[in-house]
Amino acid sequence: MTSETRPQTPPKPRRTLLATKGLVKSFGNFQVLRKLDLSVREGQVYGFLGRNGAGKTTTIQILMGIQRPDHGSIAYFGEQRRAPRVSDKQHIGYVSQEQFFYPWMSCRNLGQFVSRFYPNWDMAYFARLLDLFSLPSKRKVVNLSQGMRVKLALALALAHRPKILILDEPTAGLDPAARREFLDIVNDQAERDHRTTLFSSHIVEEVERIADRVGILREGSLCFQGSPEQLALEVRQIVLPDPLRPDAAQRLKALRRDAGHAGFHVLHENARNGSLVMRAQPDQWQQWLQGRSETQVKLSLEDIFLALTVDRGLRL
Numbered sequence: 001m002t003s004e005t006r007p008q009t010p011p012k013p014r015r016t017l018l019a020t021k022g023l024v025k026s027f028g029n030f031q032v033l034r035k036l037d038l039s040v041r042e043g044q045v046y047g048f049l050g051r052n053g054a055g056k057t058t059t060i061q062i063l064m065g066i067q068r069p070d071h072g073s074i075a076y077f078g079e080q081r082r083a084p085r086v087s088d089k090q091h092i093g094y095v096s097q098e099q100f101f102y103p104w105m106s107c108r109n110l111g112q113f114v115s116r117f118y119p120n121w122d123m124a125y126f127a128r129l130l131d132l133f134s135l136p137s138k139r140k141v142v143n144l145s146q147g148m149r150v151k152l153a154l155a156l157a158l159a160h161r162p163k164i165l166i167l168d169e170p171t172a173g174l175d176p177a178a179r180r181e182f183l184d185i186v187n188d189q190a191e192r193d194h195r196t197t198l199f200s201s202h203i204v205e206e207v208e209r210i211a212d213r214v215g216i217l218r219e220g221s222l223c224f225q226g227s228p229e230q231l232a233l234e235v236r237q238i239v240l241p242d243p244l245r246p247d248a249a250q251r252l253k254a255l256r257r258d259a260g261h262a263g264f265h266v267l268h269e270n271a272r273n274g275s276l277v278m279r280a281q282p283d284q285w286q287q288w289l290q291g292r293s294e295t296q297v298k299l300s301l302e303d304i305f306l307a308l309t310v311d312r313g314l315r316l
């Protein structure tokens, strides 16, 4: 049998390593998470996007067992739980938003200290990571810059070869060069070691650089979860053919009405340039666009993120 006649085996579906179901969390009367369903599959770099205060850290702290959800459950490596067990956490590498280390320890001492918590800790690998990240192993934490501390946190999170790496806005406080360097390291890790990564950020450009799956958090649940390509097929901007004609406002209104009838969700309207940003399934778009004279404008991931998460006053 030649390779052409050999029956093709379908690609193996990727295992879901982490999934939340119906997570609810309130602080007093303020409900931060409202039935959050999120899933991260093996080998993916998942960009967890949300505006300031959307609930990213709360979600990650629940995943790490630092906070308890009011309702809902989490599946760690296929096992349903209310909170992670120590054995689950031993397979998770976690870098929090802020790093708290004993300042008097050197990088190497800190590695020795943390190693006791992880049966899979690989000291030779940790030494290699320090080298790779240009961290002097004998330098004390107190004498490290912010960028070096974040890289040290990443080395500590990786040295036990976790099944999943969870990064909570790790680049906050880094200058553009340090941020770029950090993202490149995360990207290399993901590519070389197929490291599954959940990466939270409110900076769309960061997520765009490294994520192959995106979850967008709005009002306590995900308003989108899928690939950036799928997102660009769902959310598009259309512009009237001649937006400066005096009847543009009526035509825009008619367009909006048509779109509403066709089941589209209008996210933004800009009367100044005669455009609408709308959301629909790709096949709805295909049908709707047939024979129409409006032009489509490709939106950046940042524009799409803003259209989905900001209600009014934005000019897209």
Ligand SMILES: Nc1ncnc2c1ncn2[C@@H]1O[C@H](COP(=O)(O)OP(=O)(O)OP(=O)(O)O)[C@@H](O)[C@H]1O
Residues within 6 Å of the ligand: 027, 032, 050, 051, 052, 053, 054, 055, 056, 057, 058, 059, 169, 202
């Ligand atoms: N312990 C707490 N008590 C009361 N409110 C809290 C507590 N922790 C978080 N919140 C509130 O919950 C909301 C979500 O906070 P969270 O830190 O999860 O958001 P975030 O998406 O990570 O934001 P950022 O991008 O600014 O870090 C915010 O309004 C925050 O003030």
